Amino acid sequence: MNDISPASRPLLEVRNLSKNFGPVEALKDLTMAVRAGEVVALAGDNGAGKTTLIKAISGVYQPSSGEILLKGKPVHFGSPQEARDQGIETIYQDLALADNLSIGANIFLGREPMRRAFGILPVLDRARMAEAAKKTMALLDFHVSRLDAPVSNFSGGQRQAVAIGRAVFWNAQILIMDEPTAALGVPEQRKVIALIHQLKAQGRGVIFISHNLQDIFAVADRIVVLRRGVQAGERRIVDTSHDEVVKLMVGG
Amino acid sequence: MQRIADLRAWLFLAFLILGFEIWSRLSFGGTFLFNPFNIQSIAIFAVAPLLLATGQTFVIISGGIDLSMGFIMGLASVVAAHVINWATPGMGFGLAVLFGGLVATLIATLPGAVNGFLVAFLKVPPFIGTLGMFGVARGVAFLLAGGTTVPVKNEVFAAVGNGKLFGVPYIIMVTAVFVVVMHYLLGQTKFGQHNYAIGANIQAARRAGINIKWHLLRLYILSGMCAGLAGVLYSARFSAGAAQAGEPLLLDSVAAVVIGGASLFGGSGTIFGTVAGAFVIAVIQYGLVFINVEPFWQFISVGVVIIISVLIDQAQRRFAGGRQSE
Numbered sequence: 087m088n089d090i091s092p093a094s095r096p097l098l099e100v101r102n103l104s105k106n107f108g109p110v111e112a113l114k115d116l117t118m119a120v121r122a123g124e125v126v127a128l129a130g131d132n133g134a135g136k137t138t139l140i141k142a143i144s145g146v147y148q149p150s151s152g153e154i155l156l157k158g159k160p161v162h163f164g165s166p167q168e169a170r171d172q173g174i175e176t177i178y179q180d181l182a183l184a185d186n187l188s189i190g191a192n193i194f195l196g197r198e199p200m201r202r203a204f205g206i207l208p209v210l211d212r213a214r215m216a217e218a219a220k221k222t223m224a225l226l227d228f229h230v231s232r233l234d235a236p237v238s239n240f241s242g243g244q245r246q247a248v249a250i251g252r253a254v255f256w257n258a259q260i261l262i263m264d265e266p267t268a269a270l271g272v273p274e275q276r277k278v279i280a281l282i283h284q285l286k287a288q289g290r291g292v293i294f295i296s297h298n299l300q301d302i303f304a305v306a307d308r309i310v311v312l313r314r315g316v317q318a319g320e321r322r323i324v325d326t327s328h329d330e331v332v333k334l335m336v337g338g
Numbered sequence: 339m340q341r342i343a344d345l346r347a348w349l350f351l352a353f354l355i356l357g358f359e360i361w362s363r364l365s366f367g368g369t370f371l372f373n374p375f376n377i378q379s380i381a382i383f384a385v386a387p388l389l390l391a392t393g394q395t396f397v398i399i400s401g402g403i404d405l406s407m408g409f410i411m412g413l414a415s416v417v418a419a420h421v422i423n424w425a426t427p428g429m430g431f432g433l434a435v436l437f438g439g440l441v442a443t444l445i446a447t448l449p450g451a452v453n454g455f456l457v458a459f460l461k462v463p464p465f466i467g468t469l470g471m472f473g474v475a476r477g478v479a480f481l482l483a484g485g486t487t488v489p490v491k492n493e494v495f496a497a498v499g500n501g502k503l504f505g506v507p508y509i510i511m512v513t514a515v516f517v518v519v520m521h522y523l524l525g526q527t528k529f530g531q532h533n534y535a536i537g538a539n540i541q542a543a544r545r546a547g548i549n550i551k552w553h554l555l556r557l558y559i560l561s562g563m564c565a566g567l568a569g570v571l572y573s574a575r576f577s578a579g580a581a582q583a584g585e586p587l588l589l590d591s592v593a594a595v596v597i598g599g600a601s602l603f604g605g606s607g608t609i610f611g612t613v614a615g616a617f618v619i620a621v622i623q624y625g626l627v628f629i630n631v632e633p634f635w636q637f638i639s640v641g642v643v644i645i646i647s648v649l650i651d652q653a654q655r656r657f658a659g660g661r662q663s664e
Contacts, residue, residue, distance in 0.1 A: 167547050182542040184535035186605045195535055196546035198528050209526040 095158055096121050097291040098143070098174070098260050103152035105138050112138040114315045115152070120260060120291040125282060127302040127323075128295045130312035131335055136295050139312070140262045143293070144176040145169035175258035177249045177266060185238035189230060190215030192237055193222065193252045222251045226284055243274030250281055260291045267301050279305050299328050313337055346650065347598045347614035350643075354618060358625040370628060378507065382575075384620035385513045386411070386568045388613065390584065390591035391598075392520040393564030395612045398595050399524075400557055401537040401604025402464030406453060406471035407565040407591060410446050411584030413479040414569025418442035419488035419579025422495055431494040435574075438495075442573075443566035449475050450562020451555065458554035468558075472588075479581035488579035499574030509571045516567060521609040533557065537604030590619050593640060597647045601655075618643060 096119035105113040113135045120126050128136045141147045143154060145163030153160050156172055163169040166176070183192050191198075194215050201211040216233040223230055228247045232239070237248055246266055253261050263282070267275040275298075282305045285292055296302050302309055303323060311318045311334040319334040355371055362370040370376060390407045397404045422438035429437060449471050456467035490496075501508050524530035532553055535543040544550055565584065572583045598615030600607025622643065623636045 166545065170547075178545070182539070182545045184538040184542050184605075186534055186538040187531070191531060191535075195543070196532070196548045198531055200528075203526075207522075207526075209522075210528070210531060 097157060099155040100143065101153050101155065103142060103154070104150050105142055105147055106150045111315055113142065116317055118310050118320065120293060122291055123286050123289045124308070125286055125292040125294055125306045127306035127309040128293060128312065129302060129309055129331060129335060134312040135315040136312055140176065140264065140293065140295065144174055144262055173257060173259035174262065175253035175256065176262040176264065177253060178264055183237050183245060183249060186236050188219070188234050189223065189237060189248050190219035190233060192248055193219055193255050218255060222255045223247065225254060226251055226281055241274060242270045243277040246278050247281055250285070258290065260293065261285060262293045264295045265297065266294070267296065267298060275301065299331060303328070311335055344599050344608055344611040344614070347611050347618065351614050351618050351621065354621050358621065358629065361629050365629065370625065376624070376628065380617070380620045380624045381510050382507060383624055384616050385509055386572055386584065387587050387590040387594055387619060388517065388616040389513060389564050389568035390587055391594035391612045391616050392517055392609055393561035394591040395595050395600060395607050395609055396524060396533055396557055397464070397561050398600050398602060399537045399604060399607045400533050400554070401540070402457060403468065403592065404453065404558065404561045405465065405468040405588060406449060406475050407561060408584035408588035409472055409475035409479055410449050410562050410565035411569040411572065411587065412581040413449070413475050414442040414446040414566040415573045415583040416479050416483040416488055416579040416581055417445045418570045418573045419490045420482065422490050422492050426492050431492050434492060435495045435498060439570045442570050443563055446566025446569065447559045447562045450559040453562065454555035454558030457558060458551040476581070483579060483581045490573060490577045490579065495574050496577045499571065499577065509575060512571065517609060517613060524609050529556070534605060593644045594619055596644055599651065601651065
């Protein structure tokens with residue numbers, strides 16, 4: 087837990103970021119940082135600005151003012167695709183998987199590898215997709231036996247692992263996870279928490295949005311609390327408690 | 339699960355043929371299946387619905403439907419007839435056929451492109467957009483035909499439509515090659531893979547960086563092209579262009595896709611299954627005539643088969659759904 091040492095340059099820095107929707111200030115002057123191998127939890131009530139913040143980081147929204155720095159360099163994302171190309175991947179609540187396709191096909195969706203059958207005919211390289219799926223999922227400590235099965239055959243936690251696996255395969259350095267445990271049963275939640283620990287051990291940065299303080303305290307290194315678009319506080323998990331976080335969230 | 343759905347259609351086809359075989363042996367001591375004439379007739383019967391159904395398979399997997407295919411086929415049929423008649427004096431028989439066939443197939447991609455534009459760019463639901471095009475293509479086809487059929491005076495065209503090589507009609511060969519190409523396109527290319535993804539979860543496909551609009555545009559152009567080829571082969575077979583050529587075939591094409599194991603909600607289906615579906619319909623239609631049942635029973639039987647297919651499919655999905663949440 088040496089994550090706030092000034093020596094380690096943050097992977098991602100957000101400086102004085104604001105976002106207005108007309109007269110509504112959804113986010114005001116927000117500053118935060120994520121270091122390699124660090125899990126930062128974003129907490130706050132509904133409408134506190136968590137979603138606006140991650141959408142600004144992942145290129146969905148253009149910030150009204152302020153800047154985003156990736157490994158010390160200012161970046162500007164015109165689209166989520168540009169953010170993804172630079173290694174910022176968002177895992178959405180609804181997982182964004184094509185249920186009828188295999189793990190490999192989901193990992194490669196939109197950038198499928200091809201090979202030449204009989205030396206001329208271009209065909210999908212399913213063997214390569216399956217191989218990559220196997221390796222990537224093993225990296226997340228998730229061993230699948232049926233690589234050709236559609237992902238609809240897997241459980242919620244396993245599907246979450248597939249979505250994370252896709253990000254890992256494409257070498258995402260920063261993973262933004264929006265309520266990754268919300269729709270899952272307790273054993274599955276534990277599995278996802280274990281996955282996040284894996285990502286951390288691999289030196290990736292994770293931004294983790296959750297309503298569940300128990301999950302936050304189980305996995306995060308730091309917590310950033312938002313209230314009505316402004317930062318209400320930032321604490322190291324080891325230095326804080328449930329009570330304090332709740333107080334920061336509701337104000338008072 | 340998809341494989342089970344495919345096999346189901348083939349299994350059903352096998353039972354159907356077996357049924358007709360038994361019936362024909364019992365009632366007049368002849369064979370149904372082992373009569374080459376029957377096989378060939380069924381195959382010729384299946385050509386046009388199968389061509390429409392291959393395009394329809396792509397559209398239905400993407401979560402859409404193309405209701406305009408029948409009249410795009412009619413339009414292509416009339417255009418082929420006119421263009422070949424016009425070109426024959428100048429180009430000679432063979433070249434005129436090639437030219438007319440190409441022009442008609444290309445013309446058929448125009449309404450397809452409009453369908454694609456409506457669905458992809460103007461966000462018109464496929465059912466409504468292609469229903470509108472159903473009317474437009476129908477009107478244009480009848481206008482071009484002058485309200486009647488357009489006879490073609492070109493013996494090469496008639497030979498293409500009715501000739502054989504080693505006992506196999508040309509139009510069956512053309513259709514077989516086309517179906518194989520479509521199978522490759524759906525199962526082995528990015529286009530096919532993206533089609534499945536869009537049908538299952540359009541959000542996911544968009545987030546994965548797939549250009550949805552461009553895909554849908556090409557998709558409906560492809561289905562227009564399938565209808566165009568069907569129209570050209572129809573004109574070749576009858577040496578005439580007819581605006582109503584594909585009128586009864588649209589529903590058959592949807593039926594073939596559904597019997598073949600695709601879901602109308604999108605995301606599943608294969609060309610392999612659709613081929614079985616198209617043959618199920620062709621065998622029912624031909625078989626009922628063969629055993630001397632009044633032709634109106636065809637409609638009833640095909641209708642019942644469609645409903646049964648959907649029921650079995652739903653039951654299977656429910657079963658698979660139960661497994662998923664374990």
